Amino acid sequence: MSSPGTMPSAAVSPPEFPRTRYQGSKRKLAATIVEQLGDLNFTTVLDAFGGTGAVAYALKQLGKHVTYNDNLAFNHQIGVALIENDSVRLSDEEIETIGMRRDGISYGNFIERTFDGIYFTDDENCWLDTAVGNIRRIESRCRQALAWFALFQSAMAKRPYNLFHRSNLYMRTADVTRSFGNKTTWDRSFEEHFRRFAQEANAAVIDGGGGCRAICRDALDVEPAFDLVYIDTPYINRGGVGVDYHQFYHFLEGMVRYEEWPALIDARFKHRPLTRVSQPWSDPKKCGEMFRKLFARYRDSILVVSYRSDGFPSVDELVEMLGGAKPRVEVVVGPFYKYALSRNSQSREVLLIGRD
Ligand SMILES: C[S@@+](CC[C@H](N)C(=O)[O-])C[C@H]1O[C@@H](n2cnc3c(N)ncnc32)[C@H](O)[C@@H]1O
Numbered sequence: 001m002s003s004p005g006t007m008p009s010a011a012v013s014p015p016e017f018p019r020t021r022y023q024g025s026k027r028k029l030a031a032t033i034v035e036q037l038g039d040l041n042f043t044t045v046l047d048a049f050g051g052t053g054a055v056a057y058a059l060k061q062l063g064k065h066v067t068y069n070d071n072l073a074f075n076h077q078i079g080v081a082l083i084e085n086d087s088v089r090l091s092d093e094e095i096e097t098i099g100m101r102r103d104g105i106s107y108g109n110f111i112e113r114t115f116d117g118i119y120f121t122d123d124e125n126c127w128l129d130t131a132v133g134n135i136r137r138i139e140s141r142c143r144q145a146l147a148w149f150a151l152f153q154s155a156m157a158k159r160p161y162n163l164f165h166r167s168n169l170y171m172r173t174a175d176v177t178r179s180f181g182n183k184t185t186w187d188r189s190f191e192e193h194f195r196r197f198a199q200e201a202n203a204a205v206i207d208g209g210g211g212c213r214a215i216c217r218d219a220l221d222v223e224p225a226f227d228l229v230y231i232d233t234p235y236i237n238r239g240g241v242g243v244d245y246h247q248f249y250h251f252l253e254g255m256v257r258y259e260e261w262p263a264l265i266d267a268r269f270k271h272r273p274l275t276r277v278s279q280p281w282s283d284p285k286k287c288g289e290m291f292r293k294l295f296a297r298y299r300d301s302i303l304v305v306s307y308r309s310d311g312f313p314s315v316d317e318l319v320e321m322l323g324g325a326k327p328r329v330e331v332v333v334g335p336f337y338k339y340a341l342s343r344n345s346q347s348r349e350v351l352l353i354g355r356d
Contacts, residue, residue, distance in 0.1 A: 018200040021162035022052045030058035036332050036351055042227035048219040049232045056083045065211035071218050074252040079214030080145035088142035089202040095195055098134050099127045107133040118167040127190050132255050149201045152252045154193035158186050164251040167271040229298040232306040234282045242282030250274040288313050295325035303354040310347045326354030
């Protein structure tokens, strides 16, 4: 067990954060980001917009007491699996039988009935209904979360663009020559993907000494009681178009909320998304006000904001807002890094650090 505040001292290389196709994941940058925080004095830290948990995980590896937060229920499971969880792993038997029907259990067929021909094949939809039923029956919170994690990664891997924003199963199944995409990965079975992602998740479980937890709230509803708050909000580009995680990943959110799902669906659309809910962080008219509120709420903490040089509002505007809450603001321009799906090769990663 590693004690808080210290790096694990094992001779073997530290576990890697599992691969993910989630939009805006800081997986490739997490080590660089936490390196920039090296001279700051903090133990408790809130990752207020946790996403994949890549940054929370890098901080946990450093022995920090990390609270992972994200307001989507499916992301919360990722936080439980890899941030809160210190030692629990899925058994081989659980992994191998996750998509198998068990005697005496009645399984739902909501995915099969509702998403016919939209994202996955009929057999795959049926497999998903079964896997969801089995995962919901896992009693241990952390083992259940690990299984959700593997299911989400599998479902994303099998999707063109790794998203659920369009009804486009045909892109996978059409008999055409393709100039993009990875048909082999799309067609690999759920069983195979699940096994691989579950093993990756198992291997990534590290001991945080009981100091880490996962919560699922609006970032403005978390008690402001942290030495440092890390802020990585949904990206809005210069044109004012923001990433709406609720819409991009509605299918994953629906699986976690399986019982409620029928009532949440917006049936007007062919791809059957969840009914839209207000996303002020993805709205160019509202995000400035949101940043101001967030900085004011956590003004007693060190504030660290991950940002992009081409984001909206601009870096200069953000520096001014952060300056309203903290006396010292430092801007670190990161290494060149191109996000998956981003066509803007000029975008640079920026870190804003506000402190006393
Ligand atoms: C840019 S992503 C974070 C990426 C993360 N740092 C990572 O490495 O994966 C932004 C996240 O904010 C979450 N989010 C959006 N609005 C939120 C809110 N009001 N409160 C908390 N989380 C929110 C989204 O679900 C999304 O996962």
